[in-house]
Amino acid sequence: MRLIVPFVATILSFVPALPSGAYLPEASHSGMIHERLSDANRWRDHxxxxxxxxxxxxxxxxxxxxxxxxxxxxxxxxxxEMVELDVRRSKDGALVVMHDATLERTTTCKGAIAEQSLATLKTCRLIVEGTGIVTDEPVPTLEEMLLHAKGRILVNIDNKLEPEDLVEIVATARRLGMADGILIKTAIWNDERLERARSVMTxxxxxxxxxxxxxxDAVKDTAFVARVARAFHAPATEMINWRRDAAEPLTASGGPLFxxxxxxxxxxxxxxxWINTYPITDRPEGMVAGGRGDGLAWSEGQTDAVYGFWIDHGATIIQTDEPEAVIxxxxxxxxxxxxAQIN
Known part of the structure; x- marks a missing residue:
């Protein structure tokens, strides 16, 4: 990779080494992650x-x-640092964690989530897609998943509902003492969407x-990017560089957002x-990353052309389907x- 990120002078305070098998206190690790999320300039080398x-x-x-x-x-x-969780509603209004609007692909049940009660959803078991493996985990509520992550890792909420539903999502996290344990988001492409998001955040x-x-495809003006980030004191901006056609060449510049x-x-x-390198099923490789996604990195061995490229263009957060390999x-x-400790 051509660019070496400058080393930031300020370092974490020394933390004594823990005995073998010991665990950090519950809130310690997610708190340190939140610190790095909240102060990008201090942590651009991470x-x-x-x-x-x-x-x-x-x-x-x-x-x-x-x-x-x-x-x-x-x-x-x-x-x-973060897990992405997709949020939907059951028929009786419960916030549940599920990517699809229907149950067939990822559970033992069928039908639309919005047409099932929470009690019915709790009879459905999660499956490992394409393997036939049925787990012992039922369809989870958002509250259950937040509690499971609490203190260990931050949660990136992918809200499959309306922006206004973020109010209840946040209320759930706040009730669990996790206001600083989540990152919420919504798409903004013009002034109308900006004002809608501003109203929700108020x-x-x-x-x-x-x-x-x-x-x-909608945001090309850097001044608008800066204005949106400033409006919310945003710790990050999720940037989409579209490549909707496999015949298109890989992005050479990262587009206006990079x-x-x-x-x-x-x-x-x-x-x-923030760049997303994960693939979208039945769509061109790296569709939301200008063609420079996980498939190109690992199937074709071009890691520098993917992660190196995006880091060279400023990315300091990568959402991926290959987190262990990327780390x-x-x-x-x-x-x-x-x-851990830095000496």
Whole structure:
């Protein structure tokens, strides 16, 4: 990789080594992650990793049920900073964690989630997609999954509902003492969406981190990016570089959202630039990353052309289906800083 991120002078305070087998206090690790999320400029030499659907794949294959406790456990174990959880509602209004609007692909049940009561959903078991393996985990509620992650790892909420539903999602986290344990987000592409998000965040309050999602089919003006980030004191902006056609060449520049001006805006605004490298089923490789995604990195052995490229263009958070491999690659590049003691 051509670019070496400058070393930041300020370092973490010394933490005494723990005895073998000991665990950090419950809130310690997620608190340290939150610190790095909240102060991008201090930690630009440490690239954070987010496990898509909580961390369900390895080497391109599904090995765990997505959005499961098992996936959270594995992600926390390997050092992932955040797990992404998808939120929907049951027929009786319960917030549940499920990617699809229907149950067939990821559970033992069938039908639309919105047409099933929570009691019915609790009879459905999560499956490891494509393997025939049925787990002992039922469809989880958001509350259950937040409690499972609490203190160990941050939770990136992918809200499959309306932006206004974030108010109840945050209320759930706040009730569990996890206002600082989640990152919420919504797509913003014009002033109308900006004002809608601003209204939602006014109702929520300032104690929860909010991240705008910006896509380069609609957002091309760096000044708008800076204005949106500033409106919410956003610790990060999720950037989409579209490649909808497999015949399109790989992005050579990262597009307007990863331009030198955009990177300068991120530094001035002290926010992280977030790239998604995971694939989307039956769509071109790296569709949301200008073609530079996990498949190109690992199936074709072009890790520098994927993760190196995005880091060179300013990314300091990567959401991936290959979190363990990405962490290993980053460590080999000197782009991870230990959460344990620094001497």
């Amino acid at each position: 690239v954070m990793v987010v496990a898509h659907r909580a961390g369900w794949k390895e080497n391109g294959k599904v090995v765990r049920a997505e959005n499961s406790r098992d996936a959270i456990d594995h992600s926390a174990l390997i050092g992932v 109702a929520i309050g300032p104690d929860v981190a909010f991240m705008p999602i910006l896509a380069d 331009s030198p001006r955009a990177r300068a805006a991120a530094i001035r605004g002290n926010f992280h630039m 290993g690659w980053l460590e080999g590049q000197g782009l991870r800083r230990s959460y």
